[in-house]
Amino acid sequence: MVLAQLGGSITRALQQMSNATVIDEKVLNDCLNEINRALLQSDVRFELVRDMRTNIKKIVNLQDLAAGHNKRKIIQQAVFNELCKMLDPGKSSFVPKKGKTSVVMFVGLQGSGKTTTCTKYAHYYQKKGWKPALVCADTFRAGAFDQLKQNATKAKIPFYGSYMESDPVKVAVEGVERFKEENRDLIIVDTSGRHKQEAALFEEMRQVSEATKPDLVIFVMDSSIGQAAFDQAQAFKQSVAVGAVIITKMDGHAKGGGSLSAVAATKSPVIFIGTGEHMDEFEVFEVKPFVSRLLGMGDWSGFVDKIHDIVPMDKQPELLQKLSEGFTLRTLRIMYEQFQNMLSMGPLSQVFSMLPGFSSELMPKGQEKESQAKVKRYMTIMDSMTNEELDSSNPKLINEPRMMRIARGSGRLVREVLDMMEEYKRLAKVMKRLKIPKKGDMSALSRNMNA
Ligand code: GDP
Numbered sequence: 001m002v003l004a005q006l007g008g009s010i011t012r013a014l015q016q017m018s019n020a021t022v023i024d025e026k027v028l029n030d031c032l033n034e035i036n037r038a039l040l041q042s043d044v045r046f047e048l049v050r051d052m053r054t055n056i057k058k059i060v061n062l063q064d065l066a067a068g069h070n071k072r073k074i075i076q077q078a079v080f081n082e083l084c085k086m087l088d089p090g091k092s093s094f095v096p097k098k099g100k101t102s103v104v105m106f107v108g109l110q111g112s113g114k115t116t117t118c119t120k121y122a123h124y125y126q127k128k129g130w131k132p133a134l135v136c137a138d139t140f141r142a143g144a145f146d147q148l149k150q151n152a153t154k155a156k157i158p159f160y161g162s163y164m165e166s167d168p169v170k171v172a173v174e175g176v177e178r179f180k181e182e183n184r185d186l187i188i189v190d191t192s193g194r195h196k197q198e199a200a201l202f203e204e205m206r207q208v209s210e211a212t213k214p215d216l217v218i219f220v221m222d223s224s225i226g227q228a229a230f231d232q233a234q235a236f237k238q239s240v241a242v243g244a245v246i247i248t249k250m251d252g253h254a255k256g257g258g259s260l261s262a263v264a265a266t267k268s269p270v271i272f273i274g275t276g277e278h279m280d281e282f283e284v285f286e287v288k289p290f291v292s293r294l295l296g297m298g299d300w301s302g303f304v305d306k307i308h309d310i311v312p313m314d315k316q317p318e319l320l321q322k323l324s325e326g327f328t329l330r331t332l333r334i335m336y337e338q339f340q341n342m343l344s345m346g347p348l349s350q351v352f353s354m355l356p357g358f359s360s361e362l363m364p365k366g367q368e369k370e371s372q373a374k375v376k377r378y379m380t381i382m383d384s385m386t387n388e389e390l391d392s393s394n395p396k397l398i399n400e401p402r403m404m405r406i407a408r409g410s411g412r413l414v415r416e417v418l419d420m421m422e423e424y425k426r427l428a429k430v431m432k433r434l435k436i437p438k439k440g441d442m443s444a445l446s447r448n449m450n451a
Contacts, residue, residue: 006257007294009038010083014076014295023071025062032056035079043226043258044086048265052082076295083291089264093244093271094216096186098130103176103187103212107205107236108220110141110193113248113274117220118190119151120274120282121246125186126157132186135175136161137168137208140192148190155279158184168192168204169211176212189214202239209240216243219268223247226255230262237266248274251281333390335424336382339375377412378420384409395421 013034020027032053039049059078062071096102104121108114115138122132134152136159138144145161152159160175172189179187191208194201209217219242221229229247236242245263250256250273263270275281382390384406389398398406398421407414 005254006038006042009041010035010079011295013038014079017075018072023062023075028057028060028062028075031075039257041254043255044261045227045230045258045265048086048261052086055082055085080291080295080297083294084287086261087264087270087287087291089267089269091267091269093269096125096130096215098128099185101180101183101185101187102216103189103214104216104218105189105191105209105212105214106218106220107191107240107242108193109222109232110195112193112220112222114193114220115144115147115190116151116277117246117248117272117274117282118148118188119155119157120279121218121272122152122157122186122188123155123279124272124282126155130186131184132157132188133175133179133182133184134159135172135179135187135189137172137175137189138192139166139168139171140194140204144190144192151279158182169207172208173211202236205240217241218244218246218271220246220248221259221263222253223250223256223259223273224253226253226258227262229259230265233263233266233268237268242268244269244271246270246272246274247285251275330393330428331391332382332385332395332424335427336379336390339379343375377416378423381406381410381412381417381420395424 013031016034017023017027017031036049036053039052040046056075056078060071060075094102096104106114106118106121118134122134125132134148134157136145136148138148139162145163148161149159158179160171160178162171162174165171168191172191176187176189189208189212191205192201217240219233219236221232223229225232233242233245245268247256247259247263247270256273260270260273270285273283273285275283385398389395389402403414403417407417410417
């Protein structure tokens with residue numbers, strides 16, 4: 001994932017600075033140069049990068065910092081705060097309320113990922129207990145209705161559209177009316193995308209909006225346009241009351257940082273980002289947790305939110321309590337179960353990136369696919385172990401002949417079994433240090449980061 005590369009470069013720059021024996025002007029400049037380079041490569045506007053550097057240098061006046069001040073911490077905090085400032089539009093968006101009908105209209109250019117994102121958005125809320133429905137008001141592109149129908153069917157979401165009707169306003173109104181009657185509480189209207197910002201597209205958007213009176217208009221854009229996102233977002237905002245933005249394809253483009261900061265500059269809140277073609281490759285976007293994850297500092301609130309998504313209500317307090325006591329990998333079976341939990345929480349890269357210190361251990365940035373395969377391989381190997389081996393607090397009990405049997409049984413190499421055992425020891429050490437903060441502590445945590 002390309003954003004991970006940006007995060008990786010910034011984290012490396014901070015790490016290199018931390019490794020220096022003394023933090024002087026040169027070390028600080030080197031660190032800031034690296035961060036600037038990474039941001040510019042991500043297509044963040046030059047002026048923003050320059051201002052960020054000036055601000056950090058103002059805050060971190062090395063000469064004025066008395067000995068004893070933790071310079072590293074102050075610099076890291078300043079970088080964190082400046083990145084947050086860069087991505088914060090200073091405005092929040094309308095949030096649909098469960099049980100109360102909301103109409104949400106999606107707009108954007110063709111190919112931006114609008115139709116895919118409509119279903120991802122509906123699926124996200126459906127998992128949280130909403131009753132969404134999809135309306136295809138794209139009568140311009142042949143095949144648009146079929147695509148929405150296919151996606152909606154896969155996600156088991158009711159849909160409405162027409163093969164015969166060519167008036168998008170009529171289809172939109174009919175669909176919204178139908179789903180209001182059916183007491184659907186989140187009615188999502190997908191509109192036509194065109195190749196470029198053309199007058200006819202904007203006029204159609206205005207008409208659909210007037211007729212359906214959406215509570216929220218979401219503008220969907222492709223991250224590959226980088227800082228050009230500013231002009232595109234402004235153009236859409238001028239034609240229709242855009243209340244939120246979703247940026248797609250954050251997985252594939254080097255310009256993710258540029259598009260995020262450019263949208264923030266238009267004062268439109270980014271609410272989600274698309275990180276892949278799959279329905280679950282969709283993440284809530286909130287500035288502080290995002291920057292925190294980007295810098296490898298973890299995102300406990302996102303992690304806990306994920307747990308709320310997938311764990312049955314009555315099991316949540318128990319699991320959260322367990323997690324708050326720390327992940328002690330006392331046995332291989334516990335590791336197996338943790339892997340299982342995490343795999344069910346969505347793409348592993350998303351889950352691991354929420355755990356401070358953990359992502360870099362098992363999930364090196366930029367190698368998510370390999371790491372996911374590795375976790376599954378470990379699980380296959382553990383499938384060939386005996387209960388006694390899985391429950392032992394002393395895995396040394398697994399001797400060479402047993403290793404060979406396990407390797408044969410799982411169709412893997414002995415070397416891979418050894419690797420798994422090594423990784424287990426390493427993870428057990430890392431996870432011992434991890435503790436999920438309790439709910440109250442979590443806000444303290446974000447306050448600290450913000451301080
Ligand atoms: P529309 O014309 O704006 O409705 O765009 P579509 O929803 O048809 O999407 C265009 C292409 O982008 C499809 O191949 C989608 O699978 C793909 N796509 C959408 N969102 C993402 C994303 O977040 N990541 C990646 N890699 N592909 C995406």
